[in-house]
Amino acid sequence: MNLLDGYGMDTITMAGPLEAKLEAMKSVGFSQVMLMARDLVGHPGGVKAAVKAVQESGLRPTGFQVLRDFEGLSGHLHSYKVDIAKSMLEMCAATGSKVLLACSSTSRHATEDLDLIAKDLKKLAMMAIPLGIKVAYEGLSWGRTVNEFTTSWDVVCRADCPNLGIGIDSFHIFAAKTPLDAIEDIDPDRIFLAQLSDFMWHETPSFEERMTTARTFRVFPGEGVHSDQLADLVLRLERIGYRGDYSFEVFNDDYQQLPLETVAERARKSATWLHQDVLHRSAPLPSWASNIQKGAV
């Protein structure tokens, strides 16, 4: 048992080739990785070589991202997005990821009708079933209709499909200032992904500010100005019975120009803060001590 087992980094946080990112994560003790499609497609050896690199790293995929603007479209736009979704699902399956992240639509062409949005997401979930994939639907804080987790949960309930759940992202919750009380209404078994990050501003009132901050200046949990809220969020998730992974969804232009080991080390510190200071879980005993406990020595 490793202290970092329930936490993982995201390939989008670091610069460099995929193999180097995986190695950096592994070297500080992480055992899982959230994969970004671009990191696979952009691999010089192609997707197959990228999948091989992931498998050989021994890191378990937390999930695969990201399908954008899927829901609420009609006619040829819908057909186009179904094709894109199929390719994403196939890549997701190839990497051995069990979760595909789908973000709420930002498109002006998409309907605002929550029942139609739910219908499309159910279709996406159906497409994912034969491949053994769960779909985590996340409300972007600048999503056109769905921009809070309360609405993404509403849509998921309307769709009522066992492999469709929500993705929680602390950034969007803090940016949209969604009250955390609504966490209590969520079925913990239908949270398929919990992505954590923080940022340095207290206010992000406009969609533009949220977008820019989300894409360039997120930081690891414990590094930003919402540490108390982040701790509150994680404790509430624990309280309702969430036992899944926590993945660090940190887009940060500075981290993109730092050595990978430096960034990975910051992530490790963040996970340790969450594990010990927030969740108050004890550090695992060294292996010689646990062997004594089991009576193996």
Add this chain to the structure above:
Amino acid sequence: MNLRTTDREAVPEMPNRLGIQGIEFIEYATNRPQALGQVLESMGFKPVARHRSREVTLYRQGGMNLVVNANPDDARVSATADGEAEISAVAFRVQDALKAHTRCIDLGAWSVTSQAQAMELHIPAIHGPGGTRYYFVDRWQEFSIYDIDFKPIPTVDQHPAAVESMSYFGVVQYIGSARSADWMAYYEHMFDFSVIPDDERFGILPKGKLMKSPCGQFLWQLIEPDPWMEADDAPESLKRIGFGVKDVAQTVKTLKANGVEFVESKELHPEDRGALTRSALGAVSFELVHQAS
């Protein structure tokens, strides 16, 4: 004003939006068609026709059609390593094949690209678990689809009677762990299958979840790996066919005389409710299930 009594309480009818009316055929893929043919013949199937352009043979007994696909160009055949035979498709009889296919695609099914050659039937299909397919056939009343794609084997009775009136009873699907809810939702949504309560079971292998087709003519059983089985990550598959019979003991006797062996252990053995044949060609086994009518 409509005063039909059922309307007063809005009693829902079992929906059957594809107009499913039973199983038209089940297909096996194998690169050892003769060996599988022997197994099938011992179970009472007779080869009656061969495909016009591909290495595919049609077997039949009573109302059951069974296709053995040994076409080396078919990825599902080349995927069956070591000569193991696998169920590679189930064809449903439906009201309108094109409408059924279109509806399923609209709901999120993956379409299978047709490989029909000139003058052959294009049977619309969607992908099932693993590499399997579900076909939709609507021409089963006026004429036979086999008359177009298949040539009858000369001198062979095209409609051999079934051993002890056996008929298709159901299909057993092996699924991944914690996947029952997903597949139940899938079959409910796509095919209008309905879940049978856990205390209602048939035959001698009652594990897993059981669903019924909307026509009531066949069942679908979903079986997860046991929780204590370590990392059973075998691909999901259609595992075996169940045959419905009126008299299990008599059928077992007849099939034994044909050379079929049954699983006869302390825990599992032929009884009035059902029986299981021993696996042949790696994983091919059949289940007999007592069917009252």
